[in-house]
Amino acid sequence: MTVLILTCEQDVTADLAVVELNANGIPVLRLDPAELPGGVDVSGEYVHGAFAGHLSVGGRVVSMQGLRSIWVRRPGTPAARSADASAWLSEESAQALYGMLRCTGARWMNHPDAAxxxxxxxxxxxxxxxxxxxxxATLITTFPRVAREFAARYPDLVVKPVSGSHPGDDGLAVPTTRVRPDEDFGAVEHGPTLLQRRxxxxxxxxxxxxxxxxxxxxxxxxxxxxxxxxxxxxxxxxxxxxxxxxxxxxxxxxxxxxxxxxxxxxxxxxxxxxxxxxxxxxxxxxxxxxxxxxxxxxxxxxxxxxxxxxxxxxxxxxxxxxxxxx
Missing domain, CATH: 3.30.470.20 (ATP-grasp fold, B domain)
Incomplete structure (x- = not known):
């Protein structure tokens, strides 16, 4: 039974677990969905009420029915590195890969729906x-007046993004920052703003x-x-x-x-x-x-x-x- 790890190529965090699995003789298949199709290929067959799926990476083929667990670590966007990359191809590739993996009995860390x-x-x-x-105490708002009232109750605030940084896109990280005492919160109306008592x-x-x-x-x-x-x-x-x-x-x-x-x-x-x-x-x-x-x-x-x-x-x-x- 194989452990499937979905992550980018440079992932030291994943390496720490892979070393342990390899040392114990547990088969591991590591792939980045960004390489699908081309470097990574998938195939699934639905015949007579049964499903049979396969993954191929670098010439190695693994049955999806032989997966014991799936670790969704830091996968890239499916088809992102394809020569014909497009939003349509990414959606098609994501539907194929994750749709088939949902047909297995493997345990997820973590399941895409829960994640x-x-x-x-x-x-x-x-x-x-x-x-x-x-x-x-936290406020998420697009109303400047509500933000001012919140600041009056909690004068010492920080501001942070509502979404944080997307997994695999660390370049978008925005630091949590203290709010100036003289802030008028007029810019709040231009986008949801998260204010929190420091x-x-x-x-x-x-x-x-x-x-x-x-x-x-x-x-x-x-x-x-x-x-x-x-x-x-x-x-x-x-x-x-x-x-x-x-x-x-x-x-x-x-x-x-x-x-x-x-x-x-x-x-x-x-x-x-x-x-x-x-x-x-x-x-x-x-x-x-x-x-x-x-x-x-x-x-x-x-x-x-x-x-x-x-x-x-x-x-x-x-x-x-x-x-x-x-």
Whole structure:
């Protein structure tokens, strides 16, 4: 049985899991849908009530019925690298590939339907609150007057994009930024704007959840954190040091509930820890990176992903320890 990984060619995060799978003799097929058709080919036959599908990459042919799991990591847009690339060909290729893969009995990390819903930040905020996770006061609006009223109630605000950055398109990332005290919010009418009460950070928290396993890492805020206009840890000008930390029981319960209700097998949660030690939910990326966390903390996240994809115990290739889940 083969593990299928859908991702771009340069993906160090995926490499961490592939190493573990290869070391344990688990067959892996890695492909980028952007190479379909040409570098990647598909075929599916529906005859006498049965489906038989096949994938071909670099001359290697794999039966879709032989897939044990599918990891949708950072796939490119189907047919994007075709000599005849077009929106029509991309849609045709996506329908063919993902439609056939839906006909298999393979487990998904994460299923495309669940992943599509999980990318909506307004829904994330609602689900996090429903799951028992603290969420900062937030407004999404195109009404300048409503934005001004919100700012009057919560004078210390940040602004961030509603959509975030699309998976596989890191160039569109926009940093979370503090709102100026004299902002008049007139520009809000030109597009939906997300305003959120700023949490005075003691630290940034990244909680990576793989199935039932949780890996939390903490990066302490700098002494000048309150003076920074950009409060996004991804754009912090100075070096960031991540260290493993235990997961508070209430956060563990809330994160597990969140992923269960979202029907996700994997999630990378971002929290802001305040001076009282409360972890405030900011977002959950259903295909978030974990490579930088594993490399810096030694947490065996890639091994956990590999084990979930394999569906069986694996012999670890390193001696890194995992924080105990409360």
């Amino acid at each position: 599509r819903q999980a990318r909506h930040k307004p829904w994330q905020l609602w689900l996090a609150r429903e799951s028992g996770l603290p969420v900062p 949490i005075r950070k003691a630290a940034d928290i990244r909680l990576t959840v793989v199935g039932e396993r949780m890996f939390a890492a903490r990066a302490a805020a700098g002494p000048d954190a309150d003076d920074d206009a950009v409060v996004d840890v991804r754009f912090r000008p100075s070096g960031v040091t991540w260290k493993p930390v235990p997961v508070p029981p209430r956060v563990a319960e809330g994160a597990a509930t969140y992923l269960s209700r979202a029907q996700l097998a994997y999630g990378a949660f971002d929290f802001a820890e305040d001076a009282d030690g409360i972890w405030w939910f900011l977002e959950c990326n259903q295909s978030g990176q974990f490579g930088f966390i594993e490399i810096e903390t030694g947490q065996p996240i890639g091994s956990a992903v590999a084990q979930w994809l394999a569906g069986e115990p694996l012999i670890p290739t390193n001696s890194a320890t995992e924080p105990t889940r409360p």
